Amino acid sequence: MPLRDPRHLGDYTLEHALSEGPAGEVYAGRGPGGERVAIKLFSTQLESPQNFLERAERLKRVEAFHSAMILDAGIEGARPYVVSEFVDGVSLRQAVIENGPLGGAALHRLAIATMTALAAIHQAGAVHGALRPDNVLLGPDGPRVINTGVAAAVESGAAIATQQVASPAFLAPEQFAGALFPPSADLFSWGATVAFAATGQSPFHSNSLSAAMNRILREEPDLSGVADPPRQIVAACLAKDPDRRPSASEALMRLVGHSMLTDLPPIIEERPPPRRSRAPALVAAAVVLAVVSAGGGHAVARVTRPSSPLGNAAAPTVSAAPSMSVRPAAPDPAPPPKPTKEVKAAGIGLTLHENPADPVILRAYRVGKDTYIREGDAFVKSKIPNAEPGFSPDGTWLALYAEPTLTIVNLKTKAQFALTPQVSGTLTLPTWSPDSKRLLLNITDGGDPELAMGFALVDPVTRTTTTVNTQDKGERIYAWLPDSSGVLIDYKSETGWGLKARDLSGRELWTRHWVGQLWGRRSFSPSNTSFLTLCPSGGSFCLWDPRSWGRQATVAVYGSKGGTLLSWYDDSHLVITEPRDKDKAVHQIIAIDLRGRTQRVMGELLGKDDRDDLIYTYTRR
Structure with missing residues (x-):
């Protein structure tokens, strides 16, 4: 349903309405950096806007394991709105109505994914407060819980409470007695939601509001259509007494523990839990499982699929969407060391704050037609105008491509030579293989946006060029596989963006349709244990395990920072730029951790010099 007139809420542009109801309207929109977002504008008139804003700010710190991240919030008049990560999918309610109930592994995966989201929410000290089939979306990367904590945030600033009248069939008994948002109620709502997924109706279904409330308060749930797994856990969560719920x-x-898709030992017994403190009890038999907390070590449930090689394969494979597994996660990493020196750049007002222990260094930058190459602590302008630089990982080679000529310099001997590759199309983005033996250039159609038509490979020893035509039509960027045996390119699938791998002859190896759009030429982390994409929903960056292609984390670089991603710093940190704010005198280059938190200022650039044609080139030391 298109909007009658274009509108804005704060820094966000509303593109079209997604849904409308008594509680408010939900819009698809764009953030200040062009990222896709979902914006919910509530009908509630706030009496205490500050209460709402404080609660909403805390929600931005909740980890997005199988949930849509809360990115921002604000007030329009007296009406609150919340901005979240956009999930391109249908609601669980709509899917069940249109396609029928879920069963078997599909139901079990839904149960695990949504409970993973709840565990992360509760470990962060928050509650969801309104879990129901409408607030579970089936996206291209699996089930995602949306509107985390939003109901409680709105109620905190409202003049009167309204939670009791919203979807009563999914509310817990204690909520009818005035306890609007206890964590225990989320477990009850989860049980009712999973039962709906399995049967197509609430386990307390009735034809009237009063009868449904009476069944929730006094009768046992109807779980006759829910199979094991997860029936026993659903039944435990639907206990009338909140202290008897897990x-x-x-x-x-x-x-x-029930899942045949994991390598964990089963839980031996399933006795109803006794009355106890609500503090998380995370030890059972030999299994220790905790979902992200603000403190140290933890483990998280994540999507995985059977491992497959990143290099050559016998034949192309189209992989299925991920199943479930569990992985241990390390404590919060140590932040980057404090800078010990300043380095001034030439040609622009850029000051770098460096430490000799930094694993990355700015080796070059380009402003318009001028390319500056680092020599020691100085930056020297290249004699070749309009040159795109590319440094080999082993420090031997520098490639400078200025159409139509490719110049390759041996940085150790200072010898150089020039080639003019003969290709049908435009060459761009010179990138050396991880083993430093070949140079990759993208062949594009030169359009706007440029579309990748293939790639060229240059051997600096034999000084020969090989071209591979693929007609991939991805958005112009190829990335190397970590073993140098092939390349990756993104492609448009029916549900969004995915990845495709090819060997160096152009033969397709495999696809990963659910992972989103390729970030850039160095998408693999330094240890090759993570891979970075623009999330399928847009607006954030997703980290994937390249062995299983399960999601490891979501980093809201655009949503929370508004910046541009430049490089990996190390396996646990990224280097980004601040947004281009024309009114700000100095812009920063910063290192952030994988939760989006600023850890170190890497450089400062005068605002007047922060141009659209300023391109940074970072390399490993």
Whole structure:
């Protein structure tokens, strides 16, 4: 349903309405950096806007494991709105109505994914407050819980409470007694939601509001259509007494313990939990499972699929969407060391703040037609105008491509030579293989946007060029596989963007349709244990395990920072730029951790010099 007139909420542009109801309207929109977002504008008139804004700010710190991240919030008049990560999918309610109930592995995966989201929410000290089939979206990367904590944030600033009248069939008994948002109620709502997914109706279904409330308060749920797994866990979560329900972490352990898709030992017994403190109890048999907390070590449930090689394969494969597994996660990493020196750049007002222990260094930058190459602590302008630089990982080679000539310099001997590759199309983005033996250039159609038509490979020893025509039509960027045996390119699938691997002859190896759009030429982390894409929903960056292609984390670089991603710093940090704010005198280059938190200022650039044609080239030391 298109909007009658274009509108804005704060820094966000509303493109079209997604849904409308008594609680408010939901819009698809764009953020200040062009990222896709979902914006919910509530009908509620706030009496205490500050209460709402404070609660909403805390929600931005909740980790997005199988949930849509809360990116921003604001007030329009007296009406609150919340901005979240855009999920391109249908609601669980709509899917069940249109396609019928879920069963078997599909139901079990839904149960694990949504409980993983709840466990992360509760470990962060928040509650969801309104879990129901409308607030679970089936996106291209699996089920995603949306509107985390939003109901509680709105109620905190509202003049009167309204939670009791919203979707009563999915509310817990204690909520009818005035306890609007206890964590235990999320478990009850989860049980009712999973039962709906399995049967097509609430386990307390009735034809009237009063009868549904009476069944929730006094009668047992109808779980005759829910199979094991996850029936026993659903039944435990639907206990009338909130103290007899498991915590989210305990329920997740029991769900994963049943899964034939994991390598965990099963839970031996499933006795109803006794009355106890609500503090997370994370030890069961030999399994320890905790979902992201603000503190140290933890483990997270994540999507995985059977491992497959990153290099050559016997034949192309089209992979299925991920199943479930569990991985251990390390404590918060140590931040980058403090800078010990300043380096002034030439040609622009750029000051770098460096430490000799930094694993990355700015080796070059380009402003318009001028390319500056680092020599020691100085930057020298190249004699070749309009040159795109590319440094080999081993420090031997520098490639400078200025159409139509490719110049390759041996940085150790200072010898150089020039080639003029003969290709049908435009060459761009010179990138050396991880083993430093070949140079890759993209062949594009030269349009706007440029589309990749193939790639050229240059051997600096034999000084020969090989061209490979693929007609991939991806957005012009190829990235090397970490073993130098092939390349990656993104492609447009029916559900969004995915990845495709090819060997160096152009033969397709495999596809990963659910992972989103390729970020850039160095998408693999330094240790090759993570891979970075623009999330399928847009607006954030997704980290994937390249062995299993399960999601490891979501980093809201655009959503929370508004910046441009430049490089990996190390396996645990990224280097980004601040947004180009014309009114700000100095812009920063910063290192952030994988939760989006600023850890170190890497450089400062005068605002007047922060141009659209300024391109940075970072390399490993």
